[in-house]
Amino acid sequence: MKRTALFLAMSAAMAAGAQEANQDTTEMIPVEVRATRAGVRAPFTKTNIRKAEIEQRNLGQDLPFLLNQTPSVVVNSDAGNGVGYTGIRVRGTDATRINITLNGIPFNDAESQGSFFVNLPDLASSASSIQIQRGVGTSSNGPGAFGATVNLSTVEANDKAYAEFNNSYGSFNTWKNTLRLGTGKVGKYFSADLRLSNITSDGFIDRATSDLKSYYFATAFEKGNSSLRFISFSGKEKTYQAWNGVTEADLKSNRTVNYAGTEKPGTPYQNETDNYGQTHYQLFFNQKINSRLNFNTGLFYVKGAGYYEQYKADRRYSSVGLPNVVVGNTTISRSDLVRQLWLDNDYYGNVFSLNYQANKTELTLGGMVSKYEGNHFGDVIWAKSGMPTPKHRFYDLNAWKNDATVYAKWQQEIAPYWQLYTDLQLRTVHYRIDGFRDNPTLRVNNDYAFLNPKAGVSYNRNGLQFYGSYGLAQKEPNRDDFEAGAARQPRPEKLHDFELGLNKTARTYNWGITGYYMAYKDQLVLTGQINDVGAYTRTNIDRSYRLGVELQGGLRLNRWAQLSANLAISRNKVVDFTEYVDDYDQGNQKQNKFNQTDIAFSPNLVGAGQLQLTPVKNLELNLNSKYVGRQYLDNTQQKSRSLEAFFVQDAQARYNLPVKGIQGITLVAQVNNLFNKMYAPNGYTFSYISGNTPYTENYYFPMAGTNWMFGVNVKL
Template identity: 35%
Template sequence: MMKRKTLLSVVALSATATLPFTASASTFAEQDSLKTHRLEEVQVTATRASARTPMSFSNLSKAQLQKANLGLDVPYLLLQTPSVVATSEPGIGIGYTYLRVRGVDAAGINIMTNGVPLNDSESQGVFWANMPNFSSSIQDAQLQRGVGTSSNGSAAFGASLNLRTDHFSMTPTATLSLLGGAYNTFRREVHASTGRIARHWALEARLGKTTTDGYIDRSGTEGTSYFLQGGYFGENTILKLLSFGGKQRTGIAWNGLSATEEATYGRRYNSAGHMNPKSTPADARYRYNTDNYEQNHLQAQLTQRLSEGLILNLTAHYTQGYGFTDEYRTGRKLKEYGLKEFILRGADGQAILDKDGKEQKVKKITLLRTKYLDNDFYGGIATLEYKAHRLELTTGLSANHYVGDHYGERTPITPYPYQVEPNERYYEDRAHKTDLSGFTKATFEVARGLNLFADLQYRFIDYRIKGSIDHFTGGKQQQMDLKKTFSFFNPKAGLFYQFAPQHHVYGSVAVAHREPNRKHYTEVSEAQYPRAERLTDYELGYGFRSRTFTAGLNLYYMDYKDQLVLNGKKSDVGGDLSENVAKSYRAGVEVNASWLILPSLRWDLALGTSRNRIKSYTLYAWSDKTYEEVATTYTNAPIAYSPELTLSNTLTFSHRAFEAALTSQYVGAQYLDNTGSKDRSLPSYHVASLRLSYDLPVRSLKAWRLSLQVNNLLDAKYASNGSAYYTFDKTGAIQSSKSVYPQAGIHVFVGSTITL
């Protein structure tokens, strides 16, 4: 044991010798740093894959994330990993951005910060716009593809992303970061750390603000953010208190752009808030069509080493969210908003007659609609980790509860003869969701290099919605009294074999279940309520590592029962809608490689190729001929939003204080629904970017880095997302249209980061 501790100390001293620290930093600070970081890392390993886990995953370090962090949101920092697609409503990667992995959207990607669920309990999505600048506070990240290991919160149905927030600095540090560029983008951020106080205490703070107009008209974002943490560090104990969050105001741009709109108004047109379609957008734009949200996270983390090899982690967490959307709505039915129809009258109070001499009844008006969400999410997580020579064993429990109030108000703009009380609500419901889970996982080395892996999880969900929701049906506001419970057992097992020092292979089978989210219930009638999904994920892989070259090959087959697939339709607030399909699958090959060609030249590759199919899919659309729904069935239909090829390349040149990186990404064609129609698809696209950085040698500073990033270097005209709409005409033929989300052409960001 003494030899082991001595070796670790030597490694720590060698590693920290290259890091900047003040001349007064002593040897005990370096030793404390090693102990602290080793214990800190335990805080999230319970839900992470380790080197011997037979799963497909990618690790991203602080250095890798920060190099890519020139103003963009978290999804764009992951583009150099296999099977990842990122998209942005404003068109520049800031604000409302979205992530897909293996064709699965954020609702099927389990995302955690320090092991705490980040996915919204009801929508199951993650809204990065509500967490401005959060990428600056990430220590490292692990993206697991497929089901992965057991996690807390919503199920991983395509991937899981485990984010760990910043470690404490051992020495006092202050950083000022400025970034500016295209579309009036400006980000300012200040960070300060006390370093270790009296060997046991530390404080850290980061404040930031980002503003941008966005590429799409009126899609701009104004967001403020904070990250605060304090900690106590003992010989065998770490106690951390964290608070982070932000407040944002973002222009609504979720309608997308039709071909007719693009031809008439150009690629940057935004129909949301276009007050009068007969007028040009410049003369009739409502500039306050906005999404407004504030979200605050609190976490208390205790890590206690109980004995050699036995560590207890306890986490308590609370997330508070409040926000609303303001929208200009034209030609809306009065009944939909709980308002009475009325007779059109003149200034004298007399009814105004039509050309036939009849009174004119007003059934539609223009109004401002405000939809609110006020929610609280809280819970506790406990894990116990045991490590011996050949065995790693982890047991965890998680209990979380969510309460969400949804309600709406409206303010008539068209003259309305009746009194509308201030803050009068036309719908109001409350949702409760309880999520309980427990897991045990183990890795056991049965022979030299051969490891068995097993992971068993049980999850229980109780979901309730009661009240009136924002849908008008049957002559009244739709009422809901939903009570749903789910019990899921999710087993996983696999083998990892290191058959030579540089080579390993692995294989695994994992089962996951996922409950429907809020939209799956509120957007359909009770008779159409969806079923829970089941996924059986088969993974087989090979890895190679040498001094100058690393590579990984992964084969997967994801067999779904009752998969909820996106159908290309949108809710009236821009949310993606889904439906059950009985049998479907996703199968593919993923490759990642890194080659140090020269000491100063490195090439990184990430490739994903796949086939994604629904065994039998039935499309229901309205017929203008029969005035009924018509069903059309497709066999072996491609799954929407699932490109069959994604390819990312990065060529990095480094020389002393200078670094240049040329990055490209290719994304294959994507269907916008599940019929395989080219008319309702997105063409493939290829985007390149160039990043330059230089570290100025200033003696009085720890570091001063200047950065420049040119995005969409080749000025490609492309859209990364879209939606589809269709009906049957009087001949029985499908009439369809699509809306797309254009991305910005070539644009530049420049940045400066000074560290004291």
């Protein structure tokens, strides 16, 4: 199987290459996102995904799964079928190091810096284009990009009224229902678009249910050289927790087991759920000042609130700030509890850009100012042995974060076919945390100033592009990193990224090769070291790096068959690593030192391939393949703590049924994991010593075997 996957990816990549058209895609995207995207002549490694490609893949799975075929991407799902909580890594880096923007506005959570697409289910149905920049990329808004930038645009122009009704049903009782409506141009100047979505699934993992609802609304006024656009989108999710994973023993015999809720005696607690709602408001004003100068500004506000509920067995009343219960002459100090851990936050600010473009010169001045206000609190809502009040708040902590960014970009034609690109970003952050749930007296009040330069050169002629670039990225630690303790506060991370690429685009083929070297300073990783309250937190390591090559391409075999593929080969190393292992016998931690070990979750090989056939009119067949090499669960590079390599295939058939009087009906049938591969793309590990014997426990997040989805899309 491995040889088949590698042959498919390498043969197509060598025969073809990078899927980038020789036209500047920034000309086709709205001005709201143009300042943060890289044009085709910019010397950065990127992949553009058009609306038609997004629609082809969108049958209800979360956005990361729609990006699975792009280079160096590995995705995972807590529920095992791509619905609910999902994750994405690019070049081995997780979502906390991937800068994600929606219409140029940051989507990453200000504190954890993660991106939770479950909060905005079916966002892909409103996406008009997506650009993925691998590596540092161009300057953007929000936290620094340490693996990639994902820039998503929901803005599109529809001159004519339309209506769409998309329905999908499949394995694990998975439903997706989407209604899209648009007015087109009304009175020459106005337009409005609306989407309503509902996604439900039982999940592959036991009780890993998802109940997801969302809407998207946009209205615009466009006249002459001015436009005003208002966008609002919102999501509400309720998912049964499935984030504990599966033990190594159960992975072999009971892959669907879910330990969440099992602290309750008897049947699992039925409401061990995650509940969160998030609403985004965006208001953009664009003004074309003259033929060369364009100004854009946007106000945004994001409101998020929600909690996850847990049944906790045999907990001390004192651990949640409650007095013991006295019944007669008996004092009860422990009880089963149900708690809710809440996050209620507000995020608002302004983005802006001023763009000047002449024949050989393009200048952009842009930036953002934003403020985040987060309230973290927890409530005990039930105790088996009784409570003095119906609800008890056992912690209530606040956090604030101010973020200001300004960047200047200059792209200049310095000779025929040669472009020089420079980019300088200044970002300042003030972050204040008034305590943590398990360490309420620990206060953080930090200021950061990051100066991030980028520069490169590119050559573009007759479909051939060569480029080289350097970029520096720096970013502040995440909220949890600061809980390491007052004496062990984390340092900011730093990344030097060098990219070198060669692409060729022709009428029937294209190919590309990219080489990169990413050198980290003070990267934050889990080492097993515990913080002041006995929890594991990330620690700065001095040096680590990624060195790799990405091959990609496409070949049109004939008028009804085409092949595309990509393959990433990389070396990802921690130069010196110290592992900390709990020694329960001695009551301390033992240290183990390692040198030149693989970075966790960084496979040396990642490949994808697609065979597309159109054997008859209106029928399209697609076979997608994905290969991911071995991933280590920690930085010790021990095979016993790793995820096996896997090779999976998905198949899809699409038939466009012409119907008189409407645009048509599209029937879609998709089979995922065609050959029933048992694999797990994600997991975690921890080790300890007890009775003078070392133990390691691995947990995995398995994916479903063969499963299917069927969809009916109607366009009026």
